[in-house]
Amino acid sequence: MKKKEIAKHFFARNPKLQQLFITSDGMAFEEEHKADSHAQRHADKAVKKYDREAVMLEEVAAAKAAEEHAKAVEAAKVKAAEEAKAKEAEEAAKVKAAEEAKAKEAEEAAKAKAAEEAKAKEAEEAAKAKAAEEAKAKEAEDAAKNLKVSDAEEVQPKKTNKSNPKK
Numbered sequence: 001m002k003k004k005e006i007a008k009h010f011f012a013r014n015p016k017l018q019q020l021f022i023t024s025d026g027m028a029f030e031e032e033h034k035a036d037s038h039a040q041r042h043a044d045k046a047v048k049k050y051d052r053e054a055v056m057l058e059e060v061a062a063a064k065a066a067e068e069h070a071k072a073v074e075a076a077k078v079k080a081a082e083e084a085k086a087k088e089a090e091e092a093a094k095v096k097a098a099e100e101a102k103a104k105e106a107e108e109a110a111k112a113k114a115a116e117e118a119k120a121k122e123a124e125e126a127a128k129a130k131a132a133e134e135a136k137a138k139e140a141e142d143a144a145k146n147l148k149v150s151d152a153e154e155v156q157p158k159k160t161n162k163s164n165p166k167k
Helices: 003-013 032-039 052-155
Strands: 019-023 047-051
Touching: 003 019, 003 047, 003 052, 019 032, 032 047, 047 052
Parallel strands: none
Antiparallel strands: 019 047
């Protein structure tokens, strides 16, 4: 046990004790002259004086420091959790942006496909219109040929048989 721990222990067990003297071998005495007498028997004759108020203030300061440390640790944990949450939100935003980009790309592809289909339908309708026009032109041409043939038939006189008159 360290000397400060010995002093704390003694002060805690003896509330009326105001001073304590501890020798180099860890023996505690309430009176300084007894501590000096004991110390004379050892090579290290040092005696350290401890006052209740100083020891208790150190203990209070140590407790306060421990409490502040615990608060700092808790604050660090909270900050780390907030940073993790922010990073998670950032990742979620990136995923959402990527999904929106894919959706927009799909929408643009659908629009392009619809435009291509519309062009193909226009081309098909144009081809049908052209075929209809060609059919009408052919029909008109055939009608014109038929008209010429029938006009030619009307212009030619009919041959009659004169050798056998019916009179």
